[in-house]
Amino acid sequence: MNKENNAMFLEQLKRIATYLDGLDPATRIVISAHIHPDGDAYGSMLGLCLGLRSQGFNAFCTGFSELRPEYAFLQGMEYVISHEELQESDFLIVLDCNGVKRLPEQLQESFPKIGVALCIDHHMGYKEGFAQEALIDEGAAATSELVYQLLAAMPRTKFDAAIAEALWVGIVTDTGRYAYSCTSPLTLEVGAKLLAEGVRSEYINEQVYGSQPxxxxxxxxxxxxxxxxxxxxxxxxxxxxxxxxxxxxxxxxxxxxxxxxxxxxxxxxxxxxxxxxxxxxxxxxxxxxxxxxxxxxxxxxxxxxxxxxxxxxxxxxxxxxxxxxxxxxxxxxx
Ligand SMILES: [Mn+2]
CATH class of the missing domain: 3.10.310.30 (Diaminopimelate Epimerase; Chain A, domain 1)
Structure with missing residues (x-):
């Protein structure tokens, strides 16, 4: 990302952090990702949900009902709600997904009624208008990296190991364990911050990559x-x-x-x-x-x-x- 874009991104990050920080605590925030969730989808959803909860927000996830075995150690499943429980008044955040066509099927139906309040993503081709607000960085290694930056910009976030492990999973799986070209100095800085919160890196590596059926x-x-x-x-x-x-x-x-x-x-x-x-x-x-x-x-x-x-x-x-x-x-x- 060049300097000018970076300045614009940081401004947008700050604006969205302030906006979320000012939401009425009674607002129900529901977080979804794309259809057929992968490590970054699960990690960014659960990481953001737990991160918002650490600030006292009423946050939930939707679009999946269970974790695949390799991600089953992640915390926060008690905050997953079904599609039927969605309400028009929900503040819907969509992660790692840049358009209606990539939403879980059931959400595609209710999307026009509820609307997406905020989209956070690192895929190319975000179309203006999908969400009311968007935090997009095509250069980010993972949506989980963006979620970390957002939570870090919110003064009331209390990071802990559960939040850190969710975001770690998202980054590790999207970067091929910090190896692909999308891995930037920032990716490693975020990784260092997450490790410092108590991420069990060896245990997670074993769960995600070392326990295939x-x-x-x-x-x-x-x-x-x-x-x-x-x-x-x-x-x-x-x-x-x-x-x-x-x-x-x-x-x-x-x-x-x-x-x-x-x-x-x-x-x-x-x-x-x-x-x-x-x-x-x-x-x-x-x-x-x-x-x-x-x-x-x-x-x-x-x-x-x-x-x-x-x-x-x-x-x-x-x-x-x-x-x-x-x-x-x-x-x-x-
Ligand atoms: Mn991703």
Whole structure:
């Protein structure tokens, strides 16, 4: 982020912190993230919810009913409410999600009535008007990093280990454990502050990365078998069919981060993981690129979006074979 943008961002951060700080404590704040939540979605939601509660706010989360096993140690699940409990008067905050289409399905229906009061996100392509207020930094490593900055700018926040661990999970999972190019000096500074609050880094690493069920590895084996390379090894594509998922007793979320396996091949500059977890489900693409290839621009051609090096798309009404062929053509033409 350049200096001018940074000054504008800090001003916006301060303004939103002051605005939230001044909310009537009786206001019910409900926090949601995107459909199919990942580590940053869970971490930023629970971190913000607990952080607002530490200041006496009446905060809740919605859009999910349980945590995946690798995130089950996170605290704050007692503040998760169902979609049916949402009220028009709720102050809705949406995290890690920049548009209506990415909201959990049930929230998409009630969204027009309730409206989004505040959006905090680091994806590209935020459209003005989605929320009344927005805190967007496309250069942020994770939405959890933005949530930390916001909470730190609110004078009444009482950070503790539970808040810190939620935000730590969001940052660790979105940065590939502080490794991807989105990791900035600020990311590490925030990480240092979170560690100082008592984050159990080794324990969390074990939970998130060191306790996979065997079926997930078997599913990964199927993905590895499917990988093909093109353009002298510059492009690699791997896929999983609904039959693959069924054969290993897996669901879509069991393949989170599988694109990293495809990306790990030496010399690959564009790595795609394509999957259809169920026969009637849309076909999902995860794409990772290296310089100079723009993953978000490539996925935009297929109706998706994301970040410059990591993006995705979800395609309805096409077979997995058709999507594979279409994406291969796009990548080979670059
Ligand atoms: Mn994120």
């Amino acid at each position: 065997l079926k997930r590895l078997k599913l990964q084996q199927r993905l590895i078998s499917s990988i093909t390379v093109e353009a002298q090894g510059k492009i690699a594509i791997g896929f999983l069919t609904s039959e693959d998922f069924a054969a290993e007793g897996c669901v879509g979320s069991d393949s989170e981060n599988f694109v990293d396996v495809v990306r790990s091949i030496r010399g690959v500059e564009m790595a795609a993981f394509i999957r259809q977890p169920e026969p009637s489900a849309p076909v999902n693409i995860s794409l990772r690129t290296k310089e100079p290839y723009d993953a978000a621009a490539i996925c935009a051609k297929l109706g998706g979006g994301g970040h410059i090096r990591a993006a995705g798309a979800s395609i309805n009404g096409a077979t997995l074979d058709e999507v594979c062929a279409q994406l291969r053509d796009i990548l080979c033409s670059l």
